[in-house]
Amino acid sequence: MLGGHSLCAHPESVLGMRSLTLHVWASKTCMVLRTLKALDCRKGSENEAWEAFVPSQAADASILGFVTQPAHAALAGRLAAVLNGQLFGKIPEEVVAIIGMHDTGWAEVDLAALEDAGSKPPSSFISIPSAIAVRAWQRSIAEATTKSALSANVVRSHFCLLAPRDEDAEHLLFRNEEEARLRQVSPDPKYDVKDIEHFIAFLGFCDLLSLQLCSGWPGDFKLPLAHPAHPRAKDAPKISISINEGIVHLSGTKFPLGTSVHVNAWQATLAGTLRNQRYEWKFR
Numbered sequence: 001m002l003g004g005h006s007l008c009a010h011p012e013s014v015l016g017m018r019s020l021t022l023h024v025w026a027s028k029t030c031m032v033l034r035t036l037k038a039l040d041c042r043k044g045s046e047n048e049a050w051e052a053f054v055p056s057q058a059a060d061a062s063i064l065g066f067v068t069q070p071a072h073a074a075l076a077g078r079l080a081a082v083l084n085g086q087l088f089g090k091i092p093e094e095v096v097a098i099i100g101m102h103d104t105g106w107a108e109v110d111l112a113a114l115e116d117a118g119s120k121p122p123s124s125f126i127s128i129p130s131a132i133a134v135r136a137w138q139r140s141i142a143e144a145t146t147k148s149a150l151s152a153n154v155v156r157s158h159f160c161l162l163a164p165r166d167e168d169a170e171h172l173l174f175r176n177e178e179e180a181r182l183r184q185v186s187p188d189p190k191y192d193v194k195d196i197e198h199f200i201a202f203l204g205f206c207d208l209l210s211l212q213l214c215s216g217w218p219g220d221f222k223l224p225l226a227h228p229a230h231p232r233a234k235d236a237p238k239i240s241i242s243i244n245e246g247i248v249h250l251s252g253t254k255f256p257l258g259t260s261v262h263v264n265a266w267q268a269t270l271a272g273t274l275r276n277q278r279y280e281w282k283f284r
Contacts, residue, residue, distance in 0.1 A: 057124035069106030105139030153187035
């Protein structure tokens with residue numbers, strides 16, 4: 001909450017679109033870093049999508065700016081709208097809409113980081129303490145619950161898959177509680193279990209593709225036609241994806257001429273401030 005207004009109502013407008021100049025960097029930034037790709041990372045074979053993304057978030061990377069989690073989710077939603085009817089077949093508009101809002105729980109964390117300008121360099125969301133991530137996941141699920149049972153199920157399942165299978169008490173408690181809720185609540189009688197799994201897979205696919213675009217790194221990688229964090233993803237069919245100079249190509253897809261997506265990001269300036277920057281990609 002800020003000034004009595006919920007940050008979850010229009011998270012991208014709050015965090016990605018308003019004009020704001022801040023002295024960098026926020027001391028507890030938990031966003032998607034947009035970095036310069038190192039020369040020694042430009043060559044090599046086609047990697048899995050997550051393996052291709054992680055190096056872009058390294059602590060020693062040259063940071064150009066960052067994308068808030070709600071803005072990244074909004075991009076995932078735009079990707080879902082563009083890809084709907086391709087690769088994963090026809091997906092209900094309700095699911096497409098919640099894909100674009102699945103990270104609203106990060107809004108307070110990201111806005112606090114923007115307003116709490118400090119001297120420390122930013123850090124990626126993948127390196128933050130588990131307690132912060134879990135609270136953001138819980139807020140995201142709570143927001144999805146206000147939309148519909150189906151929306152809540154898809155988002156809750158997504159974060160249960162993302163929670164690492166490690167010895168961390170926060171992760172373990174989160175998974176146990178949320179998986180219990182999944183067993184207790186029926187998402188929607190119109191859809192069977194396979195349909196729901198299909199919707200969750202589509203969210204995971206769009207989520208990881210959005211992260212790769214937000215990182216700013218060009219390259220070629222493979223993405224499974226499954227939720228990337230699901231154990232079955234390693235055996236799922238994969239498509240090849242190429243990102244280069246604002247052009248995105250996904251094997252097995254066709255798009256109308258001029259099809260594009262965009263994200264609203266924060267760009268670092270030479271003066272040590274941040275400015276709003278829109279990045280756009282076209283499909284071919």
